[in-house]
Amino acid sequence: MLGVGATVTLAVWNDSEWVVGGTAGAGGDPGTPGVGTSTFEVQQNTSSPFVADEWTDEETNPGGSLVFTAGALTLTPGDSIYAPVSLSTTDGSVAAPSVRLSGAVDATNIPTEDADGLLADALQLRVVVATGARDAAPATCSDASFGLGATFVVGSATTTAALDTAGATVDALAADSGNQLNYCFEISLPGDAPDTLQGRTVAPAWQFVSSSELI
Template identity: 45%
Template sequence: MAALTAGGALVVGGLGYTVAAWTDSEWVYAGDGSGGPGIGTGTFEVQQSVTSPYTAGFADFEANPGQAMLFTPGSQTLSPGESVYAGVALRTTATTTVPADVQVRAAVPATGVTVADAGGSLFSALTVRVATVAVSGTGAAPTCTAAAFTAPTTIGTGPLASTGATAPQRLAAGSASTQFYCFEVTLPQSAATAASTALQGRTVAPAWEFASTSVE
């Protein structure tokens, strides 16, 4: 007597036999149409230049203190009411595949730079303004002077130790745009400042972070 069990085994006279069957498998993979891989990651890198006219010399300085910005003459002999200026340009690298949003953070003391500012009195007394403007590609840099600080371009103004940009700026992918930043540092004119000998003969080295995030 033969019987077919629910599991597909043919039972004859108490002996079990497995029914033979054809098998087949099909596979697909993530490809690029030419035999290569089809999934990967883009590249993302923002670089800076502090050398006018800001068309070359872009490089990475990704840790505090970063690269030294040279302020206008008189920056180490400030008197109350005086301001000094320095500029920097940022852009993505030519191989960067996505745009970047960049935001200037409030200044902090530069790491590894020796200053003469016991108690941080001068650092606390100084004020800063930050202006910015974008140009396509490697266009000419604007002049970093008091004239740069008009309403559309000013993105931060206030105490040095607590003032960053009010909003981020968008950098195009592939070095397609350059964002210029102008910093104005001022020793405010006031009766207290003018009469204070505690602020005389001091030095500071503020450092600013440009925090960048990729944009999809």
Template identity: 30%
Template sequence: MPRHRSRAPSSLRRRRVLATLAAGLVLGVGAAVTLAAWNDSETASGQFGASVFATESKGSGDAGFADHGTTPATLSFSGGAMSPGTLRYTWLDVRTTAATNVGGSAVLSAVATTADTGLASALRYKVVAIAATTSCDAAAIGSAALLTMTQVPSAPALSAALAAAGGSTVRFCFEVQLPAGSPSSLQGTSATFKWTVTSTSSS
């Protein structure tokens, strides 16, 4: 009987050792699962730049193209002083500058009276957009709408495409008239007008 009792503690210790080893194996498996995975990354960079869009113009009375954003271009009208029933023609050429790298469009956007001694309200005008190689005359004007000196064409607006780097030039051709039957009280009067062409890039 004593011999049987002496083997019991040894068997118990053996079971405890095996249990500890098993626990260690479980912990070992758990540790393998939590290892970080290998990783890598790629990056890319790009440089961006803004486009350039600027215009210049030449009036019929100017020697060459220039920036007339502040000081208006000079429009010289054909003929002399006006009498009732007379017509006068002039033009304004618009293009992009050599540094412009994107196209766009030019729109006749406004007209304003800058000086008047009584003639402004009596005058009327027509305007069309034509190629710069086309003469500005009655044939070019055709059947364009007759406007007061406070109006610009609308619905649709008068516009023309502009190519980059001065690749195309649009000519705004004006016909100004003093209608037949205008009163004699207008003799000796004058008026000065400023038209505005607004250009917008296509992108």
């Protein structure tokens, strides 16, 4: 007898499953991404008197302009001038657990008259900060801001520091425009300033470094 070969084809069933990094499987709308990044944005307000809707982004030197009290360009020995700035996160931003004030540097593209930096070296700085509600007018930035109960970022109630002194790190800006930090700057010309400082000008610029993590 001749043997007859037989070929047998076995059928199989196949199935596959996909998953997506989206929110449809968690009760979200189909097609909605499930992975993304947070938003982190801090703004400043240098208006004086304070105006609630004047928040701006000024992320490069020289930045927003501080509004000093009268006599900023006509200092005489013993004079002090004051200027406020407020910081806040924007709506939708995560919080800023810490904010650090960097030491002053020369403002970009602002011409000054201070050969050898003598006036910049002579000027003294103090900075205080207080936390307030978003868009609430802070206390007037003045000599009264620098009493014993104040939170000092630069200097103290009894001491001043060089103009380019970096400030202490403070906390914290709440998320979603939840509060604001109200800074008050004091610049003073010592009473023993020499006559060689007459007729000079400076344009110091400060940077606030904020982070969504502690720094």
